[in-house]
Amino acid sequence: MNFAPRLSARAIPRGLRAIGQQHQHHGQNIVRRWTSTAAGRGTQVSLGLSWKTGHVVGALAVAISAGYALGVYNSGSASLGLLSHKHEVSPVYGSIKDFERAIVELREVLGEDAVSTDDEDLRLHGYSEWSTVNCDQLPVAVAYPKSTADVSKIAQVCYKFKVPMVPFSGGSSLEGNFSAPFGGMSIDFAHMDKIIKLHPDDLDVVVQPSIQWMELNEQIKHSGLFFPIDPGPSAKIGGMIGTNCSGTNAVRYGTMKDWVINLTVVLADGRVIKTRNRPRKSSAGYNLAGIFVGSEGTLGLVTEATLKLAVIPEETRVGIATFPSIRDAANVAMAVIRSGVQVHTSFEFAKTDQEGHELWSARKQTLWSMLALRKEGSDDIWSTDVAVPLSRLPDIIELSKKDLDELDLFAGIVGHIGDGNFHEGIVYNRNNPEEVSRIEKCVHDMVDRALEMDGSCTGEHGIGLGKKKYLIKELGMDTLNVMRSIKRSLDPLWLLNPGKIFDAVPGEEEMKSKK
Numbered sequence: 001m002n003f004a005p006r007l008s009a010r011a012i013p014r015g016l017r018a019i020g021q022q023h024q025h026h027g028q029n030i031v032r033r034w035t036s037t038a039a040g041r042g043t044q045v046s047l048g049l050s051w052k053t054g055h056v057v058g059a060l061a062v063a064i065s066a067g068y069a070l071g072v073y074n075s076g077s078a079s080l081g082l083l084s085h086k087h088e089v090s091p092v093y094g095s096i097k098d099f100e101r102a103i104v105e106l107r108e109v110l111g112e113d114a115v116s117t118d119d120e121d122l123r124l125h126g127y128s129e130w131s132t133v134n135c136d137q138l139p140v141a142v143a144y145p146k147s148t149a150d151v152s153k154i155a156q157v158c159y160k161f162k163v164p165m166v167p168f169s170g171g172s173s174l175e176g177n178f179s180a181p182f183g184g185m186s187i188d189f190a191h192m193d194k195i196i197k198l199h200p201d202d203l204d205v206v207v208q209p210s211i212q213w214m215e216l217n218e219q220i221k222h223s224g225l226f227f228p229i230d231p232g233p234s235a236k237i238g239g240m241i242g243t244n245c246s247g248t249n250a251v252r253y254g255t256m257k258d259w260v261i262n263l264t265v266v267l268a269d270g271r272v273i274k275t276r277n278r279p280r281k282s283s284a285g286y287n288l289a290g291i292f293v294g295s296e297g298t299l300g301l302v303t304e305a306t307l308k309l310a311v312i313p314e315e316t317r318v319g320i321a322t323f324p325s326i327r328d329a330a331n332v333a334m335a336v337i338r339s340g341v342q343v344h345t346s347f348e349f350a351k352t353d354q355e356g357h358e359l360w361s362a363r364k365q366t367l368w369s370m371l372a373l374r375k376e377g378s379d380d381i382w383s384t385d386v387a388v389p390l391s392r393l394p395d396i397i398e399l400s401k402k403d404l405d406e407l408d409l410f411a412g413i414v415g416h417i418g419d420g421n422f423h424e425g426i427v428y429n430r431n432n433p434e435e436v437s438r439i440e441k442c443v444h445d446m447v448d449r450a451l452e453m454d455g456s457c458t459g460e461h462g463i464g465l466g467k468k469k470y471l472i473k474e475l476g477m478d479t480l481n482v483m484r485s486i487k488r489s490l491d492p493l494w495l496l497n498p499g500k501i502f503d504a505v506p507g508e509e510e511m512k513s514k515k
Contacts, residue, residue, distance in 0.1 A: 093182060093495075094162035099141075101161055113144075115141050122138045122140070128178070131173060132382045133175055134176060135465065138183070145187065151187065152270045154187060162493060162495065163184050164496075164497075165301070170239050172239065175462055175465060176500075178497075179464075181465070184498075190210055194211065205306070207237055209237050209303060209304075213237060216237070221312065223309075225312065227309055229249065229255070230249050231246065242295065243256075246419055251417065253310065260289050260305060262306045263292055264302070265303070272303075275288035291486065297497040298497045298500055330398070379430075380428060381426065381428075383423060384423065385459045387455050387459030400422075400446050404426065465499060
């Protein structure tokens with residue numbers, strides 16, 4: 001990968017060229033609901049945040065402060081501007097010249113090799129074949145920090161020039177979580193992949209965001225401890241925190257939020273905070289770590305995490321149980337969770353550790369197995385997830401399986417039965433509009449069904465770009481506006497991973513879906 005400097009007065013990186021063209025045409029960024037490498041095909045969805053160049057004017061600060069500070073009297077009841085967001089203004093980012101200056105200054109601060117504008121590097125950090133959502137815009141540069149201090153410097157420069165910042169960890173997100181719809185700086189934590197300190201007597205470990213959970217467990221297994229959250233094999237701690245993921249161990253160990261003790265976070269303006277100290281129990285103020293877990297990098301950049309550890313079980317056995325139908329399987333799983341009664345059915349048990357690894361890898365490698373079966377040049381995989389209360393899991397799985405069968409495409413369902421979360425994976429031809437349309441309806445019906453069952457539009461993939469339209473239906477306008485208020489207080493210029501989870505200004509979908 002070439003990290004040599006490429007920016008000059010005459011040589012503008014691809015990301016900057018695209019932003020310039022976008023500004024000339026006064027167009028909004030377009031989200032592609034597909035995973036093709038070929039541009040220009042697929043369903044197009046407007047982001048709701050238009051690109052604007054120039055400088056932030058005083059009116060922006062006045063409008064924001066007025067919107068938060070004043071109560072608004074409406075229909076005889078007091079409503080804080082904090083929640084109503086009647087005075088919101090779309091964020092205004094730096095000009096192309098500002099972006100160029102930011103890149104030059106960052107190279108001076110971090111070193112030439114720490115900032116890349118290589119076209120292939122930009123593509124790797126703005127597009128994912130795993131994601132069902134991609135956008136045409138790429139980041140204008142990729143920064144490679146080596147420490148919290150480096151991340152703070154990056155944030156200070158980006159804040160100065162009003163450059164959006166998009167954190168990048170393992171790059172395995174499935175809902176466009178690390179895409180760069182407004183260009184900006186991708187911050188790749190690849191060099192921050194270390195264990196900082198293991199505290200075996202306290203059953204915790206301090207790590208950087210780019211260490212893989214499997215690598216973490218490999219490095220600490222000598223202590224007799226392990227980190228039990230186990231999503232896909234490529235997942236790294238930073239992304240796991242960002243999406244509040246779970247995994248196949250969820251029924252026993254819960255989700256990511258249950259295992260985070262504290263976080264070191266760089267805020268949008270470069271300030272560094274630590275959410276709390278290291279005791280397992282604390283009532284000292286707000287649970288700030290809980291605010292950042294699941295925020296997808298929209299509130300701050302996580303540079304260190306203190307994680308709880310568990311004792312490695314003395315014995316682990318892996319087995320496969322077969323059932324007449326998917327409903328029977330889900331029903332039995334729920335019964336096991338509720339009662340603990342041993343189930344008598346056809347079981348295949350691994351006789352050795354190697355056999356156990358092979359059986360378990362069939363579950364852990366599902367996505368990659370489906371990717372391997374695609375036809376080169378035409379097929380892609382549409383992967384998404386929902387979560388429902390445990391009692392409704394058999395119902396939604398049975399109905400979703402029926403919909404998948406009617407698609408007459410290669411598709412599968414995998415799930416974390418213990419936390420009511422399941423995933424659909426569908427292999428499809430991205431060049432076939434009719435096929436894409438049918439899949440969109442199938443996925444939409446699955447999400448709607450989950451919400452009708454008092455569930456969630458996403459169990460662990462996060463909202464990203466792909467699930468934004470469902471969030472208003474799940475949470476309601478007031479709840480979303482509370483989230484906006486938190487975002488505005490920590491990131492007033494809307495620089496951190498903009499376009500994800502929700503937009504700065506409520507769009508049509510939100511306005512017509514008030515709860």
